[in-house]
Amino acid sequence: MFTSIIDFIVNTVGTLGYVGIFIMMFLESSFFPFPSEVVMIPAGYLVFKGEMNMYLVLLFGILGSLSGALFNYYLAVKYGRKFLIKYGKYFFVKEETIIKMEEFFKVHGHISTFSGRLIPVVRQYISFPAGLAKMNLFVFCLYTTFGAAIWVVILTLLGYFLGDNQLLIKEYLHYIIIVILILLVILCFWYYKKQTKIKGL
Numbered sequence: 001m002f003t004s005i006i007d008f009i010v011n012t013v014g015t016l017g018y019v020g021i022f023i024m025m026f027l028e029s030s031f032f033p034f035p036s037e038v039v040m041i042p043a044g045y046l047v048f049k050g051e052m053n054m055y056l057v058l059l060f061g062i063l064g065s066l067s068g069a070l071f072n073y074y075l076a077v078k079y080g081r082k083f084l085i086k087y088g089k090y091f092f093v094k095e096e097t098i099i100k101m102e103e104f105f106k107v108h109g110h111i112s113t114f115s116g117r118l119i120p121v122v123r124q125y126i127s128f129p130a131g132l133a134k135m136n137l138f139v140f141c142l143y144t145t146f147g148a149a150i151w152v153v154i155l156t157l158l159g160y161f162l163g164d165n166q167l168l169i170k171e172y173l174h175y176i177i178i179v180i181l182i183l184l185v186i187l188c189f190w191y192y193k194k195q196t197k198i199k200g201l
Helices: 002-016 018-030 037-048 054-091 095-116 127-132 137-162 166-200
Strands: none
Touching: 002 018, 018 037, 018 054, 037 054, 037 137, 054 127, 054 137, 095 127, 095 137, 095 166, 127 137, 137 166
16 A cells, blocks of 8 residues: 555656645655655655756755744644643643644754654654744744755655666665664754853853
């Protein structure tokens, strides 16, 4: 069934072109559980074949990701807090925990949003706590776009240089994710030290 979904996505991108990229990346970034790899890598391959423009592929991929993230953000703003306060106790989520999470995102939302966009699985859901905390919309969009752009560029370039070689794509993607996670750990450590130094002052 999942293979059929992937085939449908690839065909949609091929048929609808840039609009297909936008729609698929919107869904991937919001609530539909499929990896962005099956959208942007084939798009990169189509760029290699001369059937698509690199800059437009990147633009529509990033815009789709941002739009999906904004959808989740506003969903959390409108329904999230009430839902968690009402039903969170059944999942061991207390109101004090929700308040602490909101306070954390008000202070550290930018680094959390940026980091979350680069971590598999997390990237689809990082917009929810940002929305719950009513994080500054401009800051949210800025760091979401920055994080999404890095991921979209990586996937598109993989498709461009490796084409439809699935084995090489999986191998390279595995190493890329490891490198990204290591860099994020370094970034978070640097951020933590910086914040500690500021508080010390």
